[in-house]
Amino acid sequence: MATFKPTLKMASNAKRGLKLRDKFDRGGTEVGVRRARQLADRHELSEADVKSMHSYFARHTVDKQGKAHEWGSNSDPSAGYIAWLLWGGDDGKEWADRNAASLDK
Template identity: 60%
Template sequence: MPKPVRFVPTSKMAENAARGLDLRAKHGRGGTHVGVARAEQLIAREPLEPKDIKSMYSYFARHAVDKQGRNWADPARPSAGYIAWLLWGGDEGKMWVDEKRKMLD
């Protein structure tokens, strides 16, 4: 029986997710319960399955436009989209997921 394919998130993705949770708590916005659960997975550096990679890939594809939003990464008042982006691993998460998705195709 073949071993299941799993991917371990990077430490930078875990750092971004933790920062996202901190910003969410501080500002009271950003992300959904799904994003929070994803952040917790990334922080724990739990191995992700192909379905998780596909879900993350879809998230980043849908939300790349959020980077054009007002207050993106503003240190004083970060946008909800920025906070959510961090919950999913941030820019490093997007690059990592893009690579892993290619491996799955």
């Protein structure tokens, strides 16, 4: 079974998400926090993890359109933005999409 190593950029985004979640007390679920810790520590991910990440991003792209707080803000980030970072941010989405596509072949 193949395993997949998160990139440094994904790890950095996950760490940022964890810091913002601690500071603002919003964003992400316990599942998202566990994923962020995996990414931050650059643990090898399974095929199921890749598919889970791909599915998360497909469902949550709409969160970028939220009006409460700000997407991309360090001073008033939206809960959706914090959660997005926990899953590796835009870099995580691109990585998950690419790897999920290779699994489908």
